[in-house]
Amino acid sequence: MNSSHSKQHLQALDRAHHLHPFTDFHDLGERGTRVISRAEHIYIHDFDGNAYLDGMSGLWCCNLGYTQPSIVEAVTKQLGELPFYNNFFQCAHPPSIELARTLAEISPEHMQHVFFTNSGSEGNDTVLRMVRRYWDLKDKPAKRMVISRVNGYHGSTIGGASLGGMGFMHKQFETLPYITHIRQPYWYGEGREYTREDFGLIAARALEEKILELGADNVAAFIAEPVQGAGGVVIAPETYWPEVKRILAKYDILFVSDEVICGFGRTGHWFGCQYYGMEPDLITFAKAVTNGFQPLGGVLVGERVASVLTQKGGEFGHGFTYSGHPAACAAGLATLAIIRGEGIIENVASTLAPHLAARWATLADHPLVGEARNLGLFGALEIVKNKETGERFSPGGHAGVVTRQASLNHGLVMRATGDSMIIAPPLVCTTAELDILVERARAALDEALQTLREDPAHW
Ligand code: PXG
Numbered sequence: 001m002n003s004s005h006s007k008q009h010l011q012a013l014d015r016a017h018h019l020h021p022f023t024d025f026h027d028l029g030e031r032g033t034r035v036i037s038r039a040e041h042i043y044i045h046d047f048d049g050n051a052y053l054d055g056m057s058g059l060w061c062c063n064l065g066y067t068q069p070s071i072v073e074a075v076t077k078q079l080g081e082l083p084f085y086n087n088f089f090q091c092a093h094p095p096s097i098e099l100a101r102t103l104a105e106i107s108p109e110h111m112q113h114v115f116f117t118n119s120g121s122e123g124n125d126t127v128l129r130m131v132r133r134y135w136d137l138k139d140k141p142a143k144r145m146v147i148s149r150v151n152g153y154h155g156s157t158i159g160g161a162s163l164g165g166m167g168f169m170h171k172q173f174e175t176l177p178y179i180t181h182i183r184q185p186y187w188y189g190e191g192r193e194y195t196r197e198d199f200g201l202i203a204a205r206a207l208e209e210k211i212l213e214l215g216a217d218n219v220a221a222f223i224a225e226p227v228q229g230a231g232g233v234v235i236a237p238e239t240y241w242p243e244v245k246r247i248l249a250k251y252d253i254l255f256v257s258d259e260v261i262c263g264f265g266r267t268g269h270w271f272g273c274q275y276y277g278m279e280p281d282l283i284t285f286a287k288a289v290t291n292g293f294q295p296l297g298g299v300l301v302g303e304r305v306a307s308v309l310t311q312k313g314g315e316f317g318h319g320f321t322y323s324g325h326p327a328a329c330a331a332g333l334a335t336l337a338i339i340r341g342e343g344i345i346e347n348v349a350s351t352l353a354p355h356l357a358a359r360w361a362t363l364a365d366h367p368l369v370g371e372a373r374n375l376g377l378f379g380a381l382e383i384v385k386n387k388e389t390g391e392r393f394s395p396g397g398h399a400g401v402v403t404r405q406a407s408l409n410h411g412l413v414m415r416a417t418g419d420s421m422i423i424a425p426p427l428v429c430t431t432a433e434l435d436i437l438v439e440r441a442r443a444a445l446d447e448a449l450q451t452l453r454e455d456p457a458h459w
Contacts, residue, residue: 007035007047010033010035011032011033011035014033014035015029015032015033018033020033021156034046035047039054039066040066041065041066041067041428042065042066042425042428042429042433043066044066044413050411051411052408052411052413053412053413053425053433053440054066054425054426055407055412055413055414055415055423055424055425055437055441056413056414056415056422056423056424056425057288057292057425057427058292059292060229060266060287060288060424061286061287061288061292062288062291062293063264063265063266063288063291063292063426063428064288064291064335064426064427064428065428065429068291068293068334068335068338070334070337071290071291071331071335071338072293073334074330074331074333074334075293075294075330075331075334077330078095078326078329078330079327082095082326083326083327084326084327085326086321087116087319087323087324088319088323093324093326095324095327095329095330095332095333096116096324096329098329098333099114099116099324099329099332099333099336100113100114100116102332102336103289103298103300103336106270106340107270107271107283107300108271108273108274108279108280108283108302110279110302110304111283111300111303112301112303113300113301113306114298114299114300114301115298115299115323116296116297116323116324116325116329117286117298117299117323118296118297118320118322118323118325118328119155119286119295119297120154120160120260120284120285120287120297121154121155121156121157121159121160121161121297122155122157122297122320123260123284123285123286123297123298123299124154124157124159124160124223124258124284125155125157125159125160126284126298126299126318127223127256127282127284127299128146128159128176129316129318130282130299130301130305130316131220131221131254131256131282131305132144132220133309133316134220134254134305134308135220137308137309137312138308140217142217142218143217143218143219143220144178144220145178145179145180145218145219145220146163146178146179146180146219146220146221146222146223147179147180147181147182147211147221147222147223147253148163148164148165148180148181148182148222148223148224149165149181149182149184150167150181150182150183150184151165151166151184151231152164152181152184152224152225152258153165153166153225153228153229153230153231154223154225154258155260156169158173158175158176161175162176162179163223165181165184166231180210180214182207182209182210183203183206184228184231184234185199185203185204185234185240186203186228186231186232186234187200187237188371188373188382188390189232189382191203192390196237196238196239197237197239198239199237200236200237200239200240200243201239201240201243203236203237204239204240204241204244205243205247207222207244207248208247208251211247211251211253216251216252216253219251219253220253220254221253221254221255221282222248222253222254222255222256223255223256223257223258224244224255224257224258225257225258225259225261225272226241226257226262226267226271226272226273226275226276226278227261227262227266227267227272227375227376227378229260229261229262229378229422229424231417232380232417232418232420232422233373233374233375233378233380233417233420233422233424234380235374235375235378241276241277241278242277244278245277245278245279254282254304254305255278255279255280255281256280256281256283256284257271257272257278257280257282257283258284259273259283259284259285260284260285260286260287260297261287261424262275263283263285263289264285264288264289264335264345265288265339265344265345265427266288266348266376266377266378266424267348267375267376267378268345268348268349268353268376268377269345270345271283275375275376279302280302281302281305282299282300282301282302283299283300284297284298284299285297285299285300286298289332289335289336290331290332290335291331291335291338293335294327294328294331294332295322295325295328296329296332344427344428345427348376348377348427349376351431352377352427352429352431352434353374353375353376355431356374356377356379356425356434356438357374359434359435360372360379360438361374362438362442363381363441363442363445366442366446366449367449368381368383368399368403368445368448368449368452369381369383369384369387369445370382370383370384370387370390377424377427378422378424379423380420380421380422380423381420381422381441381445382419383399383400383403383419383420383421383448384419385399385459392419393419393452393459394458396418396419397418397419398419399419399448399452399458400416400417400418400419400420400421401416402448402451402452403416403444403448404416404421406443406444406445406447406448406451407440407444409444409447410440410443410444410447411440412441412444414441414444421441423437425437
């Protein structure tokens with residue numbers, strides 16, 4: 001490697017020129033960047049030669065790990081044949097058409113159309129535009145309000161961040177006025193005085209209360225992640241989704257399933273809504289559709305909305321230069337071919353998810369763990385000071401940061417969301433690799449316990 005690319009040199013350049021996403025710029029300048037230089041299979045390597053088992057699949061996107069030569073070849077070949085052309089003005093090209101067809105094949109049967117974007121955030125902006133257009137064409141222009149959930153994550157454009165329920169983000173801009181939020185179905189954090197079943201119903205009925213408060217004639221859609229990912233792998237109690245389904249049907253409200261994280265196999269189904277038996281009108285997707293190798297997102301559109309949009313006519317004034325970029329679509333086609341051809345999702349459902357469930361549950365006996373929960377290849381640990389009462393460490397988030405560092409010290413990338421530790425490992429890992437992940441997580445918990453005990457400010 002060229003000496004001008006030494007770690008220190010790169011860190012200095014990074015500090016001088018690079019503003020990172022979701023980062024305290026001042027703090028990063030003080031601490032320095034971890035420079036990741038290469039990756040293979042489910043491991044990432046940093047400049048110091050350390051390898052880490054990537055328990056987060058990149059940023060919830062490299063579901064097939066980092067070594068997938070057929071995706072690289074497909075992108076390279078496409079760049080050689082047609083590196084760019086747009087899908088505006090009655091044009092298209094083979095990869096965008098073929099990916100639209102393939103997505104229609106793997107989607108719930110009633111979803112046969114797709115609109116391409118470059119990211120999940122743009123997908124959710126597209127959702128807002130499409131929902132509005134739908135109700136206008138149905139001559140119900142008063143149906144404008146979109147209901148979302150506190151602590152949901154739907155992206156970082158103005159639309160995406162308004163839909164999201166992250167209070168700290170809302171403080172930094174003016175949110176859109178036609179979006180409102182209801183409580184999340186987070187039993188451990190907010191409902192432990194109830195049984196899980198009762199709390200699931202309470203959280204779902206918050207939707208009905210909000211609809212009645214706004215008036216159903218004013219409500220356009222409800223958007224939710226099947227499992228809240230960035231919010232801390234929040235898995236709703238079993239009673240939640242059936243009740244939500246009943247409420248949506250009763251009040252004639254569109255349902256948008258944000259599958260940017262849940263989509264393409266993480267729950268052991270193509271989409272998280274299928275795990276829960278939900279039938280969304282729109283699905284937002286991104287990330288794992290290209291295994292993260294190219295930026296691509298979009299919206300799958302169900303028959304109810306598509307039929308109105310396609311039959312009523314009038315231009316839909318929305319789109320992006322790179323909507324359906326040929327290289328990104330080629331990556332998507334190659335990714336979906338692997339998922340289908342190698343039985344990735346079947347293996348998650350039959351083997352990996354049950355294995356992770358059994359092994360992850362063993363962490364529940366650790367003194368720091370208030371709850372160990374999982375679904376498919378999602379997992380979360382609630383870090384607490386007192387297992388019996390669920391009392392947290394203060395200040396909030398500190399124990400998460402300590403545990404995250406301990407995890408890195410043991411060669412595992414595990415995320416902290418406040419004081420919840422979360423994992424979403426690649427779907428191509430083996431059961432033996434899941435065992436290594438859980439062993440490292442336990443070692444991290446042991447180290448974090450010691451660190452926290454040695455610091456009287458937090459114990
Ligand atoms: N919806 C969901 C459910 C997401 O998780 C987006 C939309 C936005 O996608 P784009 O492609 O615009 O980033 C996401 C993205 C984290 C983290 O810290 C999660 C996401 C992005 C960045 C960080 O967990 N999810």
